[in-house]
Amino acid sequence: MTGVRHHIPDPLLVAYVSGSLPQAYSLVVATHLSMCDDCRARATAHEAVGGSILESCGTADLSGGLRQRVFDMLDEPVIETPRYERSGIFPAPVMEALGGLPPKWKSLGMGVRQSILSHDEGGSVRLLYIPGGQAVPDHGHNGLELTLVLQGAFRDETGRFGVGDLEVADDDLEHTPVAEDGVACICLAATDAALRFRSLVPRLLQPIFRI
Amino acid sequence: MLTSLSDQSLAALDAPVTVDRDTSVVREREKVERESLSDQTVWMLAVRDNRDRVAFGRLFDYFAPRLKGVICRSGMSPSQAEDVVQDVMLTVWRKAAMFDPERAQVSAWIFQIARNRQIDVIRKERRPVPEELKLPEETQEDAAQVLALDQETQKLRAALRRLKPAQREMVEKAYLGELTHSDIRDQTGLPLGTIKSRIRLGLERLRHELKEQGLT
Numbered sequence: 501m502t503g504v505r506h507h508i509p510d511p512l513l514v515a516y517v518s519g520s521l522p523q524a525y526s527l528v529v530a531t532h533l534s535m536c537d538d539c540r541a542r543a544t545a546h547e548a549v550g551g552s553i554l555e556s557c558g559t560a561d562l563s564g565g566l567r568q569r570v571f572d573m574l575d576e577p578v579i580e581t582p583r584y585e586r587s588g589i590f591p592a593p594v595m596e597a598l599g600g601l602p603p604k605w606k607s608l609g610m611g612v613r614q615s616i617l618s619h620d621e622g623g624s625v626r627l628l629y630i631p632g633g634q635a636v637p638d639h640g641h642n643g644l645e646l647t648l649v650l651q652g653a654f655r656d657e658t659g660r661f662g663v664g665d666l667e668v669a670d671d672d673l674e675h676t677p678v679a680e681d682g683v684a685c686i687c688l689a690a691t692d693a694a695l696r697f698r699s700l701v702p703r704l705l706q707p708i709f710r711i
Numbered sequence: 712m713l714t715s716l717s718d719q720s721l722a723a724l725d726a727p728v729t730v731d732r733d734t735s736v737v738r739e740r741e742k743v744e745r746e747s748l749s750d751q752t753v754w755m756l757a758v759r760d761n762r763d764r765v766a767f768g769r770l771f772d773y774f775a776p777r778l779k780g781v782i783c784r785s786g787m788s789p790s791q792a793e794d795v796v797q798d799v800m801l802t803v804w805r806k807a808a809m810f811d812p813e814r815a816q817v818s819a820w821i822f823q824i825a826r827n828r829q830i831d832v833i834r835k836e837r838r839p840v841p842e843e844l845k846l847p848e849e850t851q852e853d854a855a856q857v858l859a860l861d862q863e864t865q866k867l868r869a870a871l872r873r874l875k876p877a878q879r880e881m882v883e884k885a886y887l888g889e890l891t892h893s894d895i896r897d898q899t900g901l902p903l904g905t906i907k908s909r910i911r912l913g914l915e916r917l918r919h920e921l922k923e924q925g926l927t
């Protein structure tokens with residue numbers, strides 16, 4: 501995709517390539533990689549480093565039967581895992597997280613909607629739908645927040661984010677994203693802890709909304 | 712053209728046939744290029760193109776003990792690590808058609824398969840991976856590009872070897888996923904800068920490659 505201006509920072513990309521990035525963030529990174537050849541090329545270069553380390557890192561003795569066991573299995577039928585394809589604005593990794601179905605939106609009020617894709621102790625990841633011209637409710641977060649634009653655009657104190665752009669916000673950033681006028685802004689957002697929407701939903705209700 | 716790299720056409724190369732001058736020059740060049748490829752790439756191409764079990768055995772003997780080594784480092788038990796090694800090597804055999812030596816070196820490709828498998832086992836859910844690039848059905852591989860990537864990777868490896876031991880350890884930890892979250896967020900100690908020029912070279916090539924194929 502051309503025109504992407506906000507990319508994945510290297511430390512995050514290395515964390516993804518190395519497998520140490522929690523699932524929620526990995527989904528956002530994999531989705532950006534599906535939309536941005538620039539970052540895909542950088543990820544591939546990092547994988548080359550990983551491969552070099554694999555080759556030069558030393559060996560461990562294998563137990564006697566492993567080689568034969570693998571050879572015996574070469575002709576076994578393969579069970580194919582289901583594969584998902586991009587659908588509309590949703591790249592394949594998002595479609596996989598959605599299980600191939602359209603998002604189930606839940607209203608957060610004022611036209612803002614969300615669809616939670618996964619939520620566990622490692623973090624949560626959701627789709628957010630913000631009508632054009634509408635502000636994303638003021639919120640703080642306890643750690644890293646990744647927001648990837650899939651449709652429309654938003655602006656906040658740090659700049660403008662259009663389709664394919666990734667905003668990386670740490671807990672220091674108090675930001676108020678506002679969707680640009682026109683088409684609704686749809687984002688994929690991952691946080692490592694429950695988002696705390698201040699103005700929209702009273703804290704007591706947060707466990708119910710799981711935000 | 713990588714088809715010309717298969718053993719069959721190599722045999723043809725040695726056969727005393729009469730060819731016109733142009734063809735023999737081309738073949739001579741292709742022979743030189745094939746001889747410069749790393750063993751691992753040659754084995755992997757033989758597995759991909761000829762389903763060559765001997766070549767697969769060589770790949771196994773080379774990569775399986777290394778895979779077990781890095782997987783054990785992550786704290787998996789030896790027997791669980793061997794299960795992962797088994798799955799990874801079977802994937803190498805089954806998905807060999809996906810191996811694209813213009814975009815990834817064998818070790819990088821296997822590294823990524825291993826990471827995916829390891830995470831699937833640990834998290835018990837599939838690791839999110841990017842959409843696959845849709846490549847034209849009949850791409851003719853460019854042997855020069857394959858060789859260039861192969862050699863670039865060998866240079867990268869040499870650059871890694873030249874790192875000071877402490878830096879080298881940091882790089883290993885980073886790429887094997889042994890850094891804590893705070894390490895990742897505060898990666899001042901990671902000597903990414905020292906290998907960045909290598910990564911950048913690879914990057915330029917890959918970006919060029921993507922452009923060539925009309926993917927951007």
Ligand SMILES: [Zn+2]
Pocket residue numbers: 504506507508532536537538539540
């Ligand atoms: Zn990017």
